């Protein structure tokens with residue numbers, strides 16, 4: 524089986540994949556690296572898996588992942604959270620000699636304190652932290668890059684700063700998914716191998732510009748005593764002002780019947796796009 528992640532090797536998705544695989548002994552998996560989120564996503568075919576970041580403690584949800592999930596025919600089968608930190612490398616001796624800096628698009632929001640010290644430096648946005656490193660290594664004098672902290676010990680450059688994320692306590696949550704639509708009936712019978720589950724889904728009302736729509740949707744979860752851990756609205760892109768709600772429900776094994784009864788009831792009233800039901 525292949526597990527597609529963001530490459531080259533050394534990205535946080537790579538680290539997250541390795542952490543996830545440790546929890547799955549007995550499965551033989553080859554890591555398959557791609558340079559962009561889109562290519563990771565496209566590479567996931569029927570029997571293979573993909574892993575992408577969903578949420579960062581400092582910079583919030585990864586909209587590049589959420590937007591794909593919104594319309595994707597995938598089933599999330601698990602998640603993994605790992606600590607994330609960064610280092611700065613530059614081929615000049617001082618911060619004030621840096622002219623351009625390579626930064627992955629989600630990393631930028633996690634290193635604001637450092638970047639605010641470089642107001643006139645050109646930010647070169649990349650798709651992966653290891654591509655930032657590659658670009659830097661083949662770049663020009665005056666270049667810098669923000670790279671995974673784990674890479675720093677193997678590097679030697681005139682300017683190196685460790686732990687440049689805005690705070691050391693920083694984590695990113697990743698999802699593992701397969702290319703198959705999540706099936707409500709099948710998942711309702713799926714046994715859980717821990718006592719807790721998560722169920723991510725999108726709910727799209729056919730007409731949401733009226734009082735109380737969201738209140739009504741949330742009411743079904745409240746009535747069933749199901750705990751919501753995420754609630755976000757995302758544009759459906761069909762028309763300006765038409766939104767769908769991204770919801771993550773958590774619960775315990777004894778609530779399995781309750782959650783599927785709730786989802787079935789909701790699906791009779793709204794468009795429900797279930798993304799998975801997995802043990803956490």
Ligand SMILES: O=C(O)C(=O)C[C@]1(C(=O)O)C=C[C@@H](O)C=C1
Pocket residue numbers: 529533534535536537576579585607627629630650651652653671695
């Ligand atoms: O570029 C990487 O190293 C990644 O694995 C991607 C990614 C992300 O997009 O969220 C993963 C974790 C960090 O939050 C920063 C970057």
